[in-house]
Amino acid sequence: EIVLTQSPTTTAASPGEKVTITCLASSSVSNMYWYQQKSGASPKLLIYSTSSLASGVPDRFSGSGSGTSYSLTINTMEAEDAATYYCQQWSSNPLTFGSGTKLEIK
Amino acid sequence: EVQLVESGGGLVQPGRSLKLSCAASGFTFSNYYMAWVRQAPKKGLEWVATISTSGSRTYYPDSVKGRFTISRDNAKSSLYLQMNSLKSEDTATYYCARQSSPPGWFAYWGQGTLVTVSS
Numbered sequence: 001e002i003v004l005t006q007s008p009t010t011t012a013a014s015p016g017e018k019v020t021i022t023c024l025a026s027s028s029v030s031n032m033y034w035y036q037q038k039s040g041a042s043p044k045l046l047i048y049s050t051s052s053l054a055s056g057v058p059d060r061f062s063g064s065g066s067g068t069s070y071s072l073t074i075n076t077m078e079a080e081d082a083a084t085y086y087c088q089q090w091s092s093n094p095l096t097f098g099s100g101t102k103l104e105i106k
Numbered sequence: 107e108v109q110l111v112e113s114g115g116g117l118v119q120p121g122r123s124l125k126l127s128c129a130a131s132g133f134t135f136s137n138y139y140m141a142w143v144r145q146a147p148k149k150g151l152e153w154v155a156t157i158s159t160s161g162s163r164t165y166y167p168d169s170v171k172g173r174f175t176i177s178r179d180n181a182k183s184s185l186y187l188q189m190n191s192l193k194s195e196d197t198a199t200y201y202c203a204r205q206s207s208p209p210g211w212f213a214y215w216g217q218g219t220l221v222t223v224s225s
Contacts, residue, residue, distance in 0.1 A: 033212075035212070037151075042217055043201070048206070094165075095165075096153070
């Protein structure tokens, strides 16, 4: 099973600040997907195929990476971006998620 | 507009069974892989099952293999999850999700249905 380790576990950012969340895979994966989950809501797709922005997602979000190291970047933090973020892979079975990064607004 | 509406959750005793349903609308259901993902209270996301467009192929993690069965009815645009031999650790909100084809990411999610396994 591929384990996805996200860092940091929790972080806080001021409006306008740049935020980077990292997802390290225990083995190489070909693609990474990212989701945003706000409190009390269902997860929402942000990034697919490592760097493609899902429909309707603001372009301050971006994804990058390869092999075992991937990242999600929020270029300029906004209050509405406060949420928990998850990475996910299905390059090999079973499909796995990272444990999540909680992002708070300062 | 894509809509996924889960139903069937509730309180069930350990060892008993429960069947979840998901009604899909706003897209051609038979063209997409579908899946169930769960989230235990205050915990992260855990994949539960995926089914191919025709229903001929199913995929499960070891944690539910042999106990859970995913199925679909393309004529009714509906997805199902039959859960048997339920354990307390199956307590979670269960989300129905439309997966990409070929399967990879989860493009759309339902609002979830809560399953509580307790005596």
